[in-house]
Amino acid sequence: MPASPSRLTAARLRPYLGECGYGPGLIEANLRLAQHSPAALVAFAHAPFDSRSACIAVIDGFTDPLQDAVACRPLGAPVILVCFPDRLQWWTQGTTRTELRESVPASQIGQFFEQRRKWFAPEAIYRAKTLGRFDKNFQLEFVDLGLMPLVEAEAGRTLERIVERAVLGTKSRLGWRDVSLEQGHWLLKSNFWLLAAKILRDKGVPAFAGVNLEDLDQVYHRLAKHYGAAAPVEVGTKQKREALRESARQLSQVSPLRLVSTEALAYLYENALITRETRAELATHSTPTYLVDYVIGKLRPWIEEIETERRRVFEPACGHAAFLLAAMRLLGELLPSQMSTPGSRHRYLRERLWGCDIDSFALEIARLCLTLADVPNPNGWGLRGQDMFAGHVLADGAREAAIVLSNPPFTNFSRAERSGLAAAQAEAQRVNKAAEMLWRIVTNLQPGAVFGVILPQGLLHSQDARTLREFLAKDFEIAEICLFPDKVFTFSDAESVAVLGRRLRAGRRATRPIKYRRIREVDVERFKQAYEVTNEVEVSPSRFCPENGWDFLVPDLEEVWEFCRRHIKFRDVADIGQGLIFRSRNDPLFPRKGIAQADRRQKGFLKGFARLRETLETHGLPDTCWLNLHPSVIRRPVRGTTTGIPQLLLNYAPVSRGPWRLKAFMDRKGHPVTSRFLVIRPK
Structure with a gap:
């Protein structure tokens, strides 16, 4: 391991990262995600460099290390090292919190990395991020399994906002209200190609180095060639060109998209680009x-x-x-x-x-x-x-x-x-x-x-x-x-x-x-x-x-x-059926001034059960109401009009989406019930 530096800076940690397995080709210096975010030295597991392959971020600390570490979250690196002249702080990035794990004097930096060389190795952190979710052998205690999916979804939402702003802005500048299918496709494609060119430029692809997004013809020509597309996007009229140039100007001001992962683009496709x-x-x-x-x-x-x-x-x-x-x-x-x-x-x-x-x-x-x-x-x-x-x-x-x-x-x-x-x-x-x-x-x-x-x-x-x-x-x-x-x-x-x-x-x-x-x-x-x-x-x-x-x-x-299969079936000892089904008020046969049920006592009505309260527990009974059992309001009596016989009641509709979907209630008096219940009576 290299000798411990007398004055610690992010740049001086590069040799220590190298000892952990991050060669020169796996480290990016001065990487910024936004205009005011700290410049970071980022170590990646492998190419392509994105939030999925990012392992360790190193920054210089100035005032608030917590705020600086939190600002690094879009990198997707679970390990954040904040350097002060006399000490190193190890922060861990999580789905809900960014936490200080350890503070190390500058004189002990060599020992710190030596003890954690296996933990900090590129393949160890990358496997913990990707394979650790379904194989515990790859998990590392300081790698939050939910961080990577969260960062990718956040990046996808950012791209979604960028594209929607560009598309709606272009549409507004053109004065389009009702958009045809052909116009909608052009709006999406023309603006998406601008976004694609920016991403390729930010990722350092040589063919897009220094490309001016406002030079629409050049952008679309280069992208068509890079894609192997049959033809570039057709800009069209002067009005369309000016509308797209404004989109390009706004897109140029967006923070660098260098670490956008392909998984973030998948989110964009599902949520913004598909009609x-x-x-x-x-x-x-x-x-x-x-x-x-x-x-x-x-x-x-x-x-x-x-x-x-x-x-x-x-x-x-x-x-x-x-x-x-x-x-x-x-x-x-x-x-x-x-x-x-x-x-x-x-x-x-x-x-x-x-x-x-x-x-x-x-x-x-x-x-x-x-x-x-x-x-x-x-x-x-x-x-x-x-x-x-x-x-x-x-x-x-x-x-x-x-x-x-x-x-x-x-x-x-x-x-x-x-x-x-x-x-x-x-x-x-x-x-x-x-x-x-x-x-x-x-x-x-x-x-x-x-x-x-x-x-x-x-x-x-x-x-x-x-x-x-x-x-x-x-x-x-x-x-x-x-x-x-x-x-x-x-x-x-x-x-x-x-x-x-x-x-x-x-x-x-x-x-x-x-x-x-x-x-x-x-x-x-x-x-x-x-x-x-x-x-x-x-x-x-x-x-x-x-x-x-x-x-x-x-x-x-x-x-x-399987246990129940060995026992007698319900049908052998009980009669099972649904409760009574009332006629609809729209049914021509429903009495003109008829009432099927009431909350208060009505002449000729019987006390019964019409609905099931969600919070009802099985040792209780459903709330009672008054039911009209006259044949004129009943379409099918099924098992719901019989009274005076002890019965077991079950909810007809499932009470949950889990395996336990039925609640049983003992009705010893035998009330009439509606179709919201199943009735079980002994034969």
């Missing part, structure tokens, strides 16, 4: 970064077993290429040292990643993301604008790939889509698009190839996907089935499931237990931060068999169901 019409038409639901990281992380052990030259990745319905980006990072990490030079890495990855989508604007985001992840190289990635169901796109992609990753549309084929595919001799065999995609993929994968897909939960048990599940059960090893609630996707309410599998060699059967995990709505945030699940069980592959229709759905609290 409501496109989302509805293409059934788009952008894959959250935390879910992408989870799938890739869980598949990592299998991917490591695949020979380096065979690691080819295919992402159908790639959108903004979230899975391709994560796979790029992983494949780059797994390269042997002789292939990890920038040139070799670049060539290797270009030959092994490709995706397709029918959304042309999503592919633009994908090109930018892949280009940013491969700075400073220009675009050349295998992104194709095509319908994955046309021709042999999926079959060919699956045969060539050893790794298939996808979050396909969850919707069913429309009649027009089915007719179009049939006419093109690519007839869909299934009703659901996700089921059709996965069928075409898995039937063409080679032995040893792996897949990780996000699907609608209905495919676990639907008749439409039965033969698909049978094929998976017979020919694949399933590592995990992980169920998610709705609201996982920003603009979709679909309940989803992640399925991870690997194709077996002919004649072999899966024997390892399958991890069956479930995340309830209340636990989504815990899953996002640390991949903690609501519950987890292991199931034998043999349970998926013809006897249960190849059903992949494992019920919550299955041990309770």
